[in-house]
Amino acid sequence: MSRRQGIVAAVAVVVALALLAAWQFGVFGGSKAPGKAPPVVPAIAEVPPGYVGSAACRDCHAQEYQRWQGSQHAVAMQVADERTCSATSRA
Numbered sequence: 001m002s003r004r005q006g007i008v009a010a011v012a013v014v015v016a017l018a019l020l021a022a023w024q025f026g027v028f029g030g031s032k033a034p035g036k037a038p039p040v041v042p043a044i045a046e047v048p049p050g051y052v053g054s055a056a057c058r059d060c061h062a063q064e065y066q067r068w069q070g071s072q073h074a075v076a077m078q079v080a081d082e083r084t085c086s087a088t089s090r091a
């Protein structure tokens, strides 16, 4: 083996060891153990998202709910129709 061939062989061995080490540390993304599932998101995602309504807050926030009921904020988001619009608000 010539001196040049020896250097090429040494470089090849170093590169091979580096690639092996990179593979071991998961650099290529393929080192997951088989059968290991990703963590499952908790069950809260099973409830479909949607508007729960103000009554959902009453049990825990009774005092705030009472005060809110007596304020104009409680009617601020009502749909405007014959029932919710008073005569004085019609121009």
Ligand code: HEC
Pocket (backbone or CB within 6 Å): 052, 053, 054, 056, 057, 058, 059, 060, 061
């Ligand atoms: C199961 C009980 C529970 C329900 C139902 C609940 N809350 Fe709360 N809420 C709490 C608790 C406990 C706190 C924390 C209170 C504290 O830190 O002093 C809180 C805090 C809050 C705060 C912050 C208050 C502050 O001073 O920072 C708001 C705003 C709030 N809730 C709104 C709501 C709304 C709106 C609903 C209904 C859609 C609701 N909550 C339903 C228990 C509840």
